[in-house]
Amino acid sequence: MTDDIRVRMAPGPTGYFHIGRSRAAVLNWLFARHTGGKFVLRIEDTDQDRSREEFLHSILDSLRWLGIHWDEGPEAGGPYGPYFQMGRLDTYRDYADRLLATGHAYRCYCTPEELDALRREAEAERRPFRYPGTCRALTPEQQAAFEADGREAAIRLRVPDHGTTGWDDLILGQVTYANDEIGDFVIRRSNGIPLYNFTVTIDDLTMRITDVIRGQDHISNTPKQILIYQALGEPTPRFGHYPLIVSPEGKKIGARFGAKPVSGLALDGYLPEAVFNYIATLGVTYEGDREIFTRDELVRLFDIGRVSRSPAIFDPDKLDWMNGLYIRNLPPDEFVSRSLPFLEARGLISSPPTPSEIAYVKAALVLEQERVKTLAETVEAVEFFLQEDITYDxxxxxxxxxxxxxxxxxxxxxxxxxxxxxxxxxxxxxxxxxxxxxxxxxxxxxxxxxxxxxxxxxxxxxxxxxxxxxxxxxxxxxxxxxxxxxxxxxxxxxxxxxx
RNA sequence: GGGGCGUUCGUCUAGUGGUCUAGGACGUCGGCCUUUCACGCCGAAAACCAGCGGUUCGAAUCCGCUACGCCCUACCA
Missing domain, CATH: 1.10.10.350 (Arc Repressor Mutant, subunit A)
Structure with a gap:
């Protein structure tokens, strides 16, 4: 039972489901299917300011478009719900209390202003800032005094002053951090809202996640989370950190490049199976020199250890090539039915098309099948068949x-x-x-x-x-x-x- | 500033001490096929394996240093 593999993807509904996030989904899903485990979708919606309903739909739609089914999560339900963090606040409080009771965490009455001042001071002296442990050993009297003063306490984890925290990463191998570089970090704000590193840990723990597979931007969070597991006396899951996909300019995805949701690629005429194949093979090798695989083959051959350790640039040209390949391999009828919506959208045929339109357009489309790289290109390719009067030079x-x-x-x-x-x-x-x-x-x-x-x-x-x-x-x-x-x-x- | 991670053709990569005068794919260029385009096929250019120093009979492969890149360094996620 506890041996059953469980992985998760935990996006915040604070942005579109871009290509980078799709990598998280694809890798986790492949890992789950390969091992016969479960793929859990959890929504991290505690950032109420940035969370938007629209983004939640973007996530769900994109996953569905890619054909990635989640075994537990929004709409699917499951035994470890709720799958929205806002519904799990009680759980976080329970665990925070437990850490307080065992002395692994303590109340901190320092105000953000005081901490800011310390941080600036440290920066001015070109010295790394770390919480000095001011409130580590407050007496009940001192605490009472702060409370009387109207101060709300944040909760910090008591991090060992010495030693190291590390793990054997599924992708990177051994990674180690010195504890004295971490410092006592806040797990719950003074307003009672728990912080990210704490909530993920509690969620992963209570959802029985066995393997945390995420982007390398989370590496430095990992020792903090391991420290929380240890303070709780719980075993840690395995961790695997894959490198980020970057734009053709080598920049982080999301800002200028790839800001659109992955499902938007559908409108550009990309086939989900081609996009899935591309994402799954970008920075990952499977078998020999092959790079075109069916979904079943990807599942069967997936090996987390074959994920490259260096960032990969997203190459639109190669995606186009792969998409064209998938289009050519489509049964003609399917190519036609998938192309019709594009022609309808452009008003080249009625919507819905009449049987005679379909018959005619089908004959034309079939001639163009090996000539287009995206379904959107069928519009231009087939246009002259449909125009009453053609104009030309x-x-x-x-x-x-x-x-x-x-x-x-x-x-x-x-x-x-x-x-x-x-x-x-x-x-x-x-x-x-x-x-x-x-x-x-x-x-x-x-x-x-x-x-x-x-x-x-x-x-x-x-x-x-x-x-x-x-x-x-x-x-x-x-x-x-x-x-x-x-x-x-x-x-x-x-x-x-x-x- | 500190820490972590990374570094093989333009791009994605193969490669785990000798079989590497470094293989494949996209892209590029040339040719064939051919009524154009595309497809398909054939071929070419393209990486002194980031640099330097070590270990070794022998290094892309092991070690160290440097450089560069990315990420983190919050009472953000």
Whole structure:
């Protein structure tokens, strides 16, 4: 029972669930699933000033989007609740009283102002500040005097003056701190609200957390928390501190870069499974040189000891590549259904789309599947299929290796072919147009480029005859007609171009 | 100022004393495929393994120092 692995993620609802936090979630979740343990979600909402409902939703939505299910926590419940710290105030008070009763903690009547003065003094003398232990050995009379004076007491943990506190980190190995560098720290404010290091410890203890896996920004909190476990006479969990993910500029995530919630990546057209794969493999190795894994493989192969000890830069280019890979591997139907919302949002199709729209757009999307890196790109990729009238630069109708006269001939002849073709299929189109280009004595590359521009309005598109097949005879005729007009106008406007 | 942690191609990394003239991936560049783009395939450039000094027959791998980076240093979380 006590051997069952339990890990947790304990975000404060004080900011969006950014990429850095997603790493915490992914690593803890993988660790839990790999070991057959439980993943607990706990909300640290004691910072009432900064906590916001909106951020709580951001956390929950992002976790769900990534497919990270929490076994216990908000909405899920569980045997060790409540999972919001504000609901656990009584527990913190009980444990604080216990520490007071055993003498491991004591009341401190120093005011913030007095401490500030000491701190400034220490700084001025370029000497590290540490609480001097002023209230460590107050007599009941002295305490009564302070109380009578109207002072509220904070509670401090009595930290040993000598010795060291350390642990064998799951990722970093042995880490040690000297106790005399820690100093008696406050575990409960004078207003009765407990402090972070105390609440996490009590929560982790009472929630029976066995492995605390968190970012390296928490390293220096760890000895304090271990000291609390020891004062309570409780065994400590294992600790593992992974390095932070930093922005491409090497800066901390959250400020300028990556300030958005991870679930926002959905709107940018990223697939959650690709993002999960990327986050899970950023700064972590699994098996050989591979870096593309299914979720099950990640769970099976995850090894906390294979987490790199140095910070990793978030590389948007690599995420894009990976997302494109996942898109290409999607079953076409799924690619289509996942892309439709983007087209709807842009008003390219009705919302909800009609069956005929779906059929048409599906055919177009399938042609673009291996050409996009994000679902959002499908909008631009498929736009020309849906626009009634395409507009383009007539100059593009004459490729660099072609002439205006040739372009005119191809488009004119294409009109006839299009009009008379008996069977509207990719094969028939290709056969007919190849024969046509042959008859005109033109180069296929050049002539096809003219037709491509005439039909799509751009120089890059899916293969010409696949595109025409999807567009249908009507649209192709109309666009070829538009190209004829454009060429005529251009001929008049740029007579020197005629050779 | 003090403390902790870190340091292999631009980026993510493999590497745990000899097999490393340092391997893979993204990105970049070139080629092939080809009706364009993309995909796919092939290839190239790219890290004197932060620097210095030790240990050793032999070091990216072990030790020390220095530099640089990040984090912490609150009655914030």
């Amino acid at each position: 007539p100059a593009l109708l004459v490729p660099k290796k072609g002439t205006l006269a040739d372009s005119v001939r191809v488009v004119d002849a294409a009109m006839d072919v299009t009009n008379s073709l008996s069977e509207w299929t990719v094969e028939a189109l290709e056969a007919a147009f190849r024969a046509l280009v042959d008859r005109l004595g033109l180069k296929t590359g050049v002539a096809f480029m003219t037709l491509r521009v005439a039909v799509t309005g751009r120089t890059y598109a899916p293969p010409l005859f696949d595109t025409m097949a999807v567009l249908g005879r009507e649209r192709v005729m109309r666009r070829l007609g538009g190209a004829q007009v454009a060429l005529q106008n251009w001929e008049r406007a740029e007579p020197t171009a005629v050779q």
